[in-house]
Amino acid sequence: MAKGVCVNGCKRPRGGGEDGEEPRGARKKRRLGDGGVCPHGPKPKEKSSRLSAALFGEDCEISHDQMYELLKYAALGKCHNATQPSWCHIYHQSHLAGVVVIVLHEMSQLHFYKFYLQFKHLRKVFRHRFTLPPSSANFLANLYGEGANLNPQNTAQGSTSTSSRCIPNSSNLQWDPIIQKYGEEKQGLTSYTLTLEELKKNDYPMKGSPGCEDYMHTECDQQRTDSSPLFGLDCEMCLTAKGNEVTHVSLVDAQGQCLLNELVKPESRIVNYRTRFSGITRKILLPVKTKLADIQTRLKKMLPRDAVLVGHSLNADLQALQMIHPSVIDTSLLFARNEGRRFKLKFLAKAVLGFLDCLQMTGQKPLLLGRQELDSSGLCQSNLSTSNKQILQRALKDVPLSTFSIIQFSLDPEYVAPHLLAGICEKVKVKLTDMLTIYAGPFDESFCLKSVKKEFGRCGPIRSLTVVTETYQPYVCIQYEMLEAAQLAVENLNGAEVAGCCIKVQRPVTGTMLDCDVLIKELELDIENEGVIYVAGLKKSLTETDLQEEFSQLKDLEALFLPRDLQSGKHRNCCFLKFQKSESAVDALGVINGWAMRGSRLRSRKALAPGHLWRWIWQMDHHNGKQRGDSLCEKKEQQSDLEQELRKKLKKLDQHIWKLYRSLQNNTLCVVLFPGVNSMHGSQSGLGLMGIKDDGERSAC
Known part of the structure; x- marks a missing residue:
């Protein structure tokens, strides 16, 4: 076969690399076209990302710091000093299509298990489940890491005011490229704008330049000052028969507020969508009507006469936009090394910026949707005018354009009132007590x-x-x-x-137990319990090592959890066994039932309660005192009506999340968080569910 020709006889185009150095493998894939294969031939299956987490038994409680650890690595990979989380493992992180975090404010583990049957999709889609400590007021900030810079600043201003952040070791500040070029004193905005000579040298579109005759001028020709408004511009391009054409344009102001976020339909036939780098697919562009001329007109109207544009290699963006703008700050040149080689954007984000800033500057465009927004101090403010349905509609439109999104759903205040929460808590305790109770006789x-x-x-x-x-x-x-x-x-x-x-053995006959059989069946089908069996009848003298040895003959045994009394630390006469395959767990049931282990006859069945639920039941029984009966009785009728409404709303919320989940690309990490409640009226643990979307997995329909 001739070099440079694919199996279909197509010549492979010679693709120039992006600004900065790329690994050889990346260049090779780009020459082959979108996805690393010839566009005329069959595409090999994309390598899938995979999540592995031993959230079993004692390891099912995850701190907010550990949650941040996961999100940071998932979003940034090895950039920004991010490392694999200590409590789980993401395989092929670089192939993640994005990260979506869904926060259900004011909701806890209590809501999930009280209304378990209403969360039809959540409990069947997400394989990994864990407990969170009760939420504090700054839960959203904790997701980004304690002390993270929550209000993204513009690159030029951030680098001039805090130059020491450019190099991690402050003792080497004299080698900081910014300090070497501009000195240690803070400089004004105009010090960083490119000169006329620099614009020409770096191929910026200019009046009178060859090929720029038909370009639109922004007409921002007013004199610049150090207080001139600054705007961040970024474009995504695809390869068409004509060359690079714009498919997505974003514009933000100096406070990080998004002013423009639009998809653009190219004029020419698309040869390569460059999905791996841009996130743009044929499906996303199909309904788009906006043309380049529309974007040019809007940008021209939006930019003030003294506007300064900032971006990384902005010459490519302006060329693709076919626009001329006289005043720009180019971070690829601002941080250039002495020999003229440019730092890659990801490296600059790692060296200079915080978590959210890093996402912005690497082109990942973090998205935050919901009633709670971040003000300039990083605190959350409520905007109750937005409904969950409106948030969903915006999410369905905007999430595909972002590789890191936090979508927040909330309940109206009457559904999170302390007296309602107390009533629900008491009902859950009563139902759990009834389910744990049997009557035997006569x-x-x-x-x-x-x-x-x-x-x-x-x-x-x-x-x-x-x-x-x-x-x-x-x-x-x-x-x-x-x-x-x-x-x-x-x-x-x-x-x-x-x-x-x-004798006859039965559970209590009460109103709370009417759906007991349905609940037991659904618990058995819970994806969290797949491959897990419960074994009872163990002698208390057996240690965990003894049990590991005894059960080692069982095929595909992955983990063993020996429940212990959380006060005395002594283990009970039962354990849970987790198998790699569901079939192996079924086979083990047949072997274990009737098995005599050191003189004790064993009994086993499929698991009903994940490790975190066992701990929660114990905590409910030991830490939550009885509620005052008089206060509950006074509002009993009102609570019953509210609870019925809440049941419907949570069912609707489950459907919202399922609809959003279905819209995600494959290989997207999705995390659903019930933050929990920590207030003067009582504490309730939170709950987390997570998984990487794969259409090949079992559907929750």
Whole structure:
């Protein structure tokens, strides 16, 4: 096969590299066209990003710092000193199409499990789930990292006022390229604008220059001063039959406010969308009607007569826009090395800027949507005029144009009122208590309670055991610590002979238990419980090492979690086993049931409660005192109506998130956060769900 020709006989175009150096592999892929293959031949499957997290048992609680660690690495990769998170691993981070964080303000783990059946999509889509500590007032700021610069500043002003940030080691400031060129004293804005000679030397479009005869002039010809308005300009281009043409234009002011964010339909036939670099696809451009002439007119109207444009290699942007502007600051030249070679934009972002600034300057255009916005101090302010539906509509339009987005949904104040939260909390506690409780009987008058406790104890740790004597014959009320234990007892001991009597085993018959069977079934189908089984009947003398050795013969065993009493630290007579494949977990169930381990007969079933839920149940029982009955009764009717409305709103919210999730590109990391509540009225832990979108995975439809 001739060199430079693909299997379809097409010549491979010789593509020039972008400003700055590129790895050989990147140049090779660019020569081949969009995605690194000939545009006329079949494309190989894009390498998928993958998320691995051992969020099992004791490791299911994640701090805000750890959350920031994940988002920073996902958004920046190895840039900006970002490293792999300590608590999970992102494989092929460079292939991530974007990062989307969905924040459900004022909501906690309590909301998720109280309205579990309403969150149909959330619990079936996201494979990884973890607990968050109760949220503080600055939860949104914590997502960017404590002390992060939340209000992006313009590049020129930021670099002149804090030159020491350009080089991490302040003892080497004398080698800072800015200080070497401009000195240590703060300079005015006009000191950094390119001179006429520099504009010519760096191929900026100018009046009278060859090829610029038909270019539009911005007519910003008023004298510049150090207080002239500064605007950041950035364009994305695709390759057409005519050359580079604009597909996306963004303009921000000095405060970081977005003034223009528009897709543009090229005039000529598109040869290469350059999706990997621009995020633009055929699907995104298909409905676009805006033309280059429309953008030129809008930019000309928006820019004041003394405007200064700032950007990285702005000559390419202005050439693609076919516009002439006399006053620019070019960061690729501002930070150029002595020998004239330019730093890549990602390197500059790492050396000079903070997290959000870094995203902006690397062209990732962070997007923040919701009722809460950041003011100049970095604090959140509420804008209650925006509904969740409007936020969704904006997100569906703007998220595809951003590689890092935070979408915030909120509930109206009446749905997060303390008295309503207290009532919901109490109802959840009652329902959990009922689900953990079974009644067994009838027994003979002289039955042996010790033998009953021993038999039912084989299903899991018992919290309490009480003899019911109000009935004609004695019954026993048994309350377990694990949902799986109660379910095992119902399934295995109903109709069995215990203490010499053939007994019936059932849960309490109450209003809260009418949907118990539905809930149990849905918990079994929860994606979080795939490949996880519960094993009971273990001797308490067995250590974790003993169990690892005993269960090592099971195929594809990935992890073992031995629940412990969170006060005494002692382990219970049960454990959870996590397998790499669901089929292996099913096979293990057949092996373990009836297996005698060191004289003790084991019982097992599919898991119902993830590790974080087991801890939450324990905390609910031990840390949340009873609510005052009088205050609850006073507003009982009002709460019932509000709760029904809340149920509908959360179901709608689940549908909003699912609609947004479906619109994301493959290989997008999506994180959904219930921040939790931490106030004088009580604390509730938060909840996080995350996953990388892959259309090949099980659909939640």
